[in-house]
Amino acid sequence: MMREFDVVILGAGPAGMSAAIGLRKQGLTVLVVDEQPAPGGQIWRAVESVAPTAAGQLLGAEYRAGQPIAQAFRDCGAVYQPQTQVWQIEPGWHVYMTCAGKVEAVRADRVLLAMGAQERPAPFAGWTLPGVMTVGAAQILLKTSRQVPSEPVWVAGSGPLPLLYMVQLLRAGGKIAGWLDTSPAGAWRRALPYLPDVLGRWGEVSKGLGWLRELRRAGVRRVRGVRSFRALGEGRLEALEYALPDGRSVRAPAQVLLAHEGLVPSVHMTRALECDHAWNEAQACWAPVLDAWGQTSRQGVYVAGDGAGIGGAEAARARGELAAVGIALHAGKLQARQAQALSAPIQERLRGHLRLRPMLDALYPPRADVLDPSDDTIVCRCEELTAGDIRQAAKLGQPGPNQIKAFTRAGMGPCQGRQCGYTIANILAKAHNRPVAEVGLQRVRPPLKPLTLGELATFNIEDEPR
Amino acid sequence: MHEDFDFIVAGAGMVGAAIAHGLAGARQRVLLLDGEDGDYRAAKANFGLVWVSGKGYGNPHYQRLSYEAGHLWPAFARELEQESGIALQYENRGGLNFCLGESQFEERSAAMRQWAARTPDLELGIEMLDRAALERRFPAVRFGPDVTGACFGSQDGHVNPLRLLAALQAAFLKRGGVLKSRHPVEHIEPLASGGFTVRSGAARFAARNVVIAAGLGSNKLGPMVGLDAPVRPQRGQILVTERLAPLLPVPASGIRQTGDGTVMLGVTQENVGYDLATTAEAAVRMSRNAVRVLPDLAGARLVRQWACLRVLTPDGCPVYAASASHCGAWIALCHSGVTLASFHAGPLALALAGGALPSFLDPLHYERFTFPQAV
Amino acid sequence: MSASRFRKLSEPGAPSLTLTIDGVPVEATPGETVAAVLLRQQTPASRTTPVKESPRAPYCMMGVCFDCLAVVDGVASTQTCLVTVREGMRVERQYGKRSLQS
Numbered sequence: 045m046m047r048e049f050d051v052v053i054l055g056a057g058p059a060g061m062s063a064a065i066g067l068r069k070q071g072l073t074v075l076v077v078d079e080q081p082a083p084g085g086q087i088w089r090a091v092e093s094v095a096p097t098a099a100g101q102l103l104g105a106e107y108r109a110g111q112p113i114a115q116a117f118r119d120c121g122a123v124y125q126p127q128t129q130v131w132q133i134e135p136g137w138h139v140y141m142t143c144a145g146k147v148e149a150v151r152a153d154r155v156l157l158a159m160g161a162q163e164r165p166a167p168f169a170g171w172t173l174p175g176v177m178t179v180g181a182a183q184i185l186l187k188t189s190r191q192v193p194s195e196p197v198w199v200a201g202s203g204p205l206p207l208l209y210m211v212q213l214l215r216a217g218g219k220i221a222g223w224l225d226t227s228p229a230g231a232w233r234r235a236l237p238y239l240p241d242v243l244g245r246w247g248e249v250s251k252g253l254g255w256l257r258e259l260r261r262a263g264v265r266r267v268r269g270v271r272s273f274r275a276l277g278e279g280r281l282e283a284l285e286y287a288l289p290d291g292r293s294v295r296a297p298a299q300v301l302l303a304h305e306g307l308v309p310s311v312h313m314t315r316a317l318e319c320d321h322a323w324n325e326a327q328a329c330w331a332p333v334l335d336a337w338g339q340t341s342r343q344g345v346y347v348a349g350d351g352a353g354i355g356g357a358e359a360a361r362a363r364g365e366l367a368a369v370g371i372a373l374h375a376g377k378l379q380a381r382q383a384q385a386l387s388a389p390i391q392e393r394l395r396g397h398l399r400l401r402p403m404l405d406a407l408y409p410p411r412a413d414v415l416d417p418s419d420d421t422i423v424c425r426c427e428e429l430t431a432g433d434i435r436q437a438a439k440l441g442q443p444g445p446n447q448i449k450a451f452t453r454a455g456m457g458p459c460q461g462r463q464c465g466y467t468i469a470n471i472l473a474k475a476h477n478r479p480v481a482e483v484g485l486q487r488v489r490p491p492l493k494p495l496t497l498g499e500l501a502t503f504n505i506e507d508e509p510r
Numbered sequence: 511m512h513e514d515f516d517f518i519v520a521g522a523g524m525v526g527a528a529i530a531h532g533l534a535g536a537r538q539r540v541l542l543l544d545g546e547d548g549d550y551r552a553a554k555a556n557f558g559l560v561w562v563s564g565k566g567y568g569n570p571h572y573q574r575l576s577y578e579a580g581h582l583w584p585a586f587a588r589e590l591e592q593e594s595g596i597a598l599q600y601e602n603r604g605g606l607n608f609c610l611g612e613s614q615f616e617e618r619s620a621a622m623r624q625w626a627a628r629t630p631d632l633e634l635g636i637e638m639l640d641r642a643a644l645e646r647r648f649p650a651v652r653f654g655p656d657v658t659g660a661c662f663g664s665q666d667g668h669v670n671p672l673r674l675l676a677a678l679q680a681a682f683l684k685r686g687g688v689l690k691s692r693h694p695v696e697h698i699e700p701l702a703s704g705g706f707t708v709r710s711g712a713a714r715f716a717a718r719n720v721v722i723a724a725g726l727g728s729n730k731l732g733p734m735v736g737l738d739a740p741v742r743p744q745r746g747q748i749l750v751t752e753r754l755a756p757l758l759p760v761p762a763s764g765i766r767q768t769g770d771g772t773v774m775l776g777v778t779q780e781n782v783g784y785d786l787a788t789t790a791e792a793a794v795r796m797s798r799n800a801v802r803v804l805p806d807l808a809g810a811r812l813v814r815q816w817a818c819l820r821v822l823t824p825d826g827c828p829v830y831a832a833s834a835s836h837c838g839a840w841i842a843l844c845h846s847g848v849t850l851a852s853f854h855a856g857p858l859a860l861a862l863a864g865g866a867l868p869s870f871l872d873p874l875h876y877e878r879f880t881f882p883q884a885v
Numbered sequence: 886m887s888a889s890r891f892r893k894l895s896e897p898g899a900p901s902l903t904l905t906i907d908g909v910p911v912e913a914t915p916g917e918t919v920a921a922v923l924l925r926q927q928t929p930a931s932r933t934t935p936v937k938e939s940p941r942a943p944y945c946m947m948g949v950c951f952d953c954l955a956v957v958d959g960v961a962s963t964q965t966c967l968v969t970v971r972e973g974m975r976v977e978r979q980y981g982k983r984s985l986q987s
Binding site for chain 3: 081093097127129162172173175176188189190194217280299310425426459462
């Protein structure tokens with residue numbers, strides 16, 4: 045018999061957990077599914093087991109703040125199903141998922157997507173070599189394995205996350221060979237228009253400045269204004285080569301290279317559901333179009349958290365709480381006045397947490413060559429296609445991203461465009477002289493996570509009432 | 511914008527691209543107009559079979575046409591690969607049509623005998639293989655217990671349909687053809703002096719001839735030039751797996767392993783109008799069928815499921831017609847654009863360049879739907 | 886042969902379990918992912934690609950890059966960054982296009 049819920053939440057991170065807690069308070073039945081073994085999403089990954097340990101100390105207070113939330117989430121009465129991957133959502137809403145090799149479908153009146161963000165795909169020559177990873181990946185290793193690079197590590201990129209990770213790494217006794225800071229020169233000038241926001245959120249700003257100080261005091265070599273770099277090696281990372289602002293090229297041995305050019309909302313599921321999206325010029329990314337409650341253009345589908353727009357853990361919590369109020373309102377559990385009263389302080393909090401975003405966007409634009417990778421840079425990791433391959437196919441008429449996919453197979457591998465979609469759009473935009481927002485992205489097809497034909501074949505789809 | 515062409519082909523899918531390519535080879539000045547990136551594009555859901563066996567069951571003219579196209583394919587493939595520089599992954603080592611269960615084997619045998627009897631002069635190359643014969647012919651393949659046999663067609667084969675389309679367009683450009691993407695044809699206006707003006711957005715083009723090969727879009731365009739060929743959508747869903755080591759050496763109708771190693775499964779036949787949604791239900795059905803035929807597929811990861819709209823005429827057979835009211839207007843519609851690509855790029859294009867459809871295509875005019883002939 | 890690229894922080898008294906990678910017993914801590922364990926090996930790669938047989942190691946650690954695929958307890962193309970280690974778990978690296986016939 046198919047399980048039915050008022051709401052199914054995808055993602056047990058800050059937003060998903062906060063929404064579940066809020067929805068349960070209003071008496072709705074909730075199922076939370078998440079592909080990881082424990083709640084926390086990425087930012088609070090493994091927080092239940094790690095927060096009380098020494099590692100929890102070095103990861104910092106913001107990380108440990110996830111522990112009481114995880115506890116409240118466990119206690120709120122939502123059905124929580126970890127290690128479960130959702131591969132399709134169909135109108136009705138029927139949510140198809142796999143857990144431990146078995147397919148299951150549940151039905152829900154409403155679906156809340158709290159699937160967070162991913163790192164902006166920022167290809168460079170050699171980025172597929174073993175030893176090259178994202179900064180986020182390294183931080184996950186620190187959180188879930190207490191694992192650090194053995195040799196001094198190279199970090200390339202910009203943004204709050206690399207700063208935080210480098211500080212955490214140093215506190216853990218790790219070593220940094222160098223930091224290739226890819227943010228363009230003139231950061232102070234870019235930040236200046238946001239002075240009021242800086243002063244209004246001084247606590248957060250001073251925290252970031254504190255990280256910079258810590259890195260300086262530790263003698264971390266910071267190479268500024270790096271515009272391009274490449275990873276070198278035969279079958280694995282062996283060296284790093286980067287270009288200095290004056291044009292000189294430097295080569296250094298490297299065992300681990302961590303790259304980061306900001307975060308982008310995870311829009312894979314919202315695009316699979318054909319929700320409307322809008323292009324955010326300041327952040328150079330797509331985000332779903334949402335109303336004040338987080339409802340998408342598809343009735344009954346909501347988004348909360350970084351998937352709505354990058355904002356961090358506290359903003360994600362606020363969005364989760366808002367979605368809970370909105371869903372309760374739409375489900376008839378709350379009257380408009382009550383919903384208004386509940387949401388006003390949450391909106392206030394959310395505004396506060398998002399206040400520094402425009403400044404951060406201005407400080408840390410993505411590396412310029414993300415828009416224009418060299419011909420030999422692999423852009424589709426799964427199918428091993430280079431920027432040159434895409435440019436070649438772009439000459440056949442003026443194909444859009446879906447035609448390019450058809451002609452080259454770019455986007456047909458297991459990641460289904462998660463790592464290449466933006467880059468292909470950038471390349472086409474340049475080749476055809478069109479704004480990247482107009483070029484768009486490839487269609488997203490199910491299954492959103494690969495499952496086996498055997499799992500599908502043994503699924504008793506007939507047993508489910510429709 | 512005014513430019514003069516001999517032919518404007520509306521639609522750059524499997525049919526349009528092949529015809530345009532052939533016309534350009536016949537030294538015609540051709541403009542090929544393609545729609546938007548997000549258009550229906552039936553060519554994206556072609557299974558990739560170059561199939562003769564069982565084609566045109568009930569329509570011997572189509573049966574013969576398929577056979578002819580199959581015969582032209584090897585030379586067509588060689589030439590196209592050379593011209594375009596794109597490898598097509600074409601193989602013609604035969605194809606299988608599996609039978610599950612004893613009665614299916616009997617029924618299939620009877621049906622194929624009947625089919626073959628319609629064109630006794632042709633070497634159709636079909637043979638029914640019972641289970642034992644199937645295992646002997648394909649010793650490395652592990653068939654499921656329900657497989658009682660298969661019909662093996664020696665004339666059958668397969669190709670990578672997306673590469674085929676890319677190759678047709680690439681070779682067309684090399685032959686001097688003009689391709690304009692994001693130029694869906696919105697209106698066709700006959701000119702008093704003969705020929706047509708074709709409008710796409712703000713752009714206008716003129717040509718002596720216009721070929722409508724716009725798939726489902728032909729419903730709107732055809733009547734503008736007296737070509738009221740009925741065509742309706744039929745949804746087809748397809749599954750594709752991760753890349754795998756070779757496990758199926760020849761294509762089957764419903765399962766084929768591509769040159770990239772992926773295994774394609776499909777295709778459903780659903781009458782749901784213009785609905786392009788995929789369904790988990792179809793994924794389950796296709797998976798069950800696949801696993802019955804090749805149980806080892808149970809361990810394969812499904813990477814993608816997609817749906818497209820088949821361009822279906824009332825009897826499922828192609829439509830070729832010259833407009834009676836508008837000289838120089840033509841229409842070509844089918845859902846077997848891959849098998850017929852060799853014919854479209856070859857004899858059909860040549861005939862169009864010469865100003866008349868070959869008479870053996872008369873029975874495939876759409877008037878057969880209004881005036882059915884007793885066969 | 887280069888040393889492993891990653892090491893664990895010392896955690897005296899931390900519980901440990903054993904799994905095998907390509908038949909070789911390897912130590913791991915409860916709660917960590919198979920991908921993390923793979924990254925600690927001399928060869929951090931979990932597979933070679935089915936396209937050009939290029940070696941790949943875990944890249945994103947969060948399930949969106951699909952480079953960390955390996956065979957886990959007989960199930961191929963498993964995202965090892967999403968699998969928590971278990972005592973006796975069998976992990977095998979994947980090479981090229983995998984065969985479905987055992």
